[in-house]
Amino acid sequence: GIQVEQSPPDLILQEGANSTLRCNFSDSVNNLQWFHQNPWGQLINLFYIPSGTKQNGRLSATTVATERYSLLYISSSQTTDSGVYFCAVRQETSGSRLTFGEGTQLTVNP
Amino acid sequence: DTAVSQTPKYLVTQMGNDKSIKCEQNLGHDTMYWYKQDSKKFLKIMFSYNNKELIINETVPNRFSPKSPDKAHLNLHINSLELGDSAVYFCASSQGLAGFWTQYFGPGTRLLVL
Numbered sequence: 577g578i579q580v581e582q583s584p585p586d587l588i589l590q591e592g593a594n595s596t597l598r599c600n601f602s603d604s605v606n607n608l609q610w611f612h613q614n615p616w617g618q619l620i621n622l623f624y625i626p627s628g629t630k631q632n633g634r635l636s637a638t639t640v641a642t643e644r645y646s647l648l649y650i651s652s653s654q655t656t657d658s659g660v661y662f663c664a665v666r667q668e669t670s671g672s673r674l675t676f677g678e679g680t681q682l683t684v685n686p
Numbered sequence: 687d688t689a690v691s692q693t694p695k696y697l698v699t700q701m702g703n704d705k706s707i708k709c710e711q712n713l714g715h716d717t718m719y720w721y722k723q724d725s726k727k728f729l730k731i732m733f734s735y736n737n738k739e740l741i742i743n744e745t746v747p748n749r750f751s752p753k754s755p756d757k758a759h760l761n762l763h764i765n766s767l768e769l770g771d772s773a774v775y776f777c778a779s780s781q782g783l784a785g786f787w788t789q790y791f792g793p794g795t796r797l798l799v800l
Contacts, residue, residue: 607786613727617774619791626786660727664789673719673742674789676729 578603578667582677589653589684597648597680599663607666608639609674610648614659622648622661653684689713690792692777698798699767707762707795709777717741718760719778719789720752729776735760767799 579602589595599608610622623630623637625646630637634653639646650657660681664674690711699705711718719742720732734742735754749765764771774794780787 609788611791617794617796619776619794621788621790624788662729664729673731673734673744675731679727 578605578665578675580663580665580675580677582661582663582680584680585678586681587683589682591653591655591684591686593653593684594649594651595653595682597650597661597663597682599646599648599665599677601644601646601663601665603644604668605641605644605665606668607674608641608646609664610637610646611662611664612657612659613662613679619662650682653682655684655686658682658684690777690779690790692775692792692795694795695793696796696798698800700800701767701769703767704763704765705767705797706764707775707777707797709760709762709792711758711777711779711790711792713779713781713790715779715781715790716757717780717782717787718754718757719780720760720762721776721778721791723774723776723794725773733760733762769799772797772799 581600583598612620625637625639627641634651636649660679662679664676717736719734723729733752738754751763754760777792778789780789
């Protein structure tokens, strides 16, 4: 099956800093989503981005499908950004299942 | 209004018991899923239903049985619970089958087997 690798596994920032999270995947995909799992455990959709670039406030994401990676940018980080960020992909041959990476644990300190 | 809801949110039970988790979505989606998140936060799909038909059935013990009475509901029944079943179970839904759609997740059910 497809392999999804996220880096870094852990990231600690001071409030106001910028960061880039990376997701590499081993095969062609036609669905890529970024999620934020907040400290209460809820999974929140951030982006549906199988290709191209999208922005939503302080967050933006870019997927380069031909090179099999996606980046999530967080600017001017806030303590409420803390949590785990997951990348999930759907391999073209895998039906509707999403395969998740292991996540990046982000801690933003005040 | 909650888009994908699950009940209960917390479930503490003894080994050997049988329990059910319910999921409902009010998004009008055709496809629903169950995922398991283990203690290391790793998320893995268990089942998927499209229009009440089972379409994904990962390697899951047959003690786990999903049931979809209609498109808006997907329940998970677990027989003879074991310690290793302790995890967070997430329900999700998406508009279509082909995977080109955003999946929306419920709040999770935290299951603890003692």
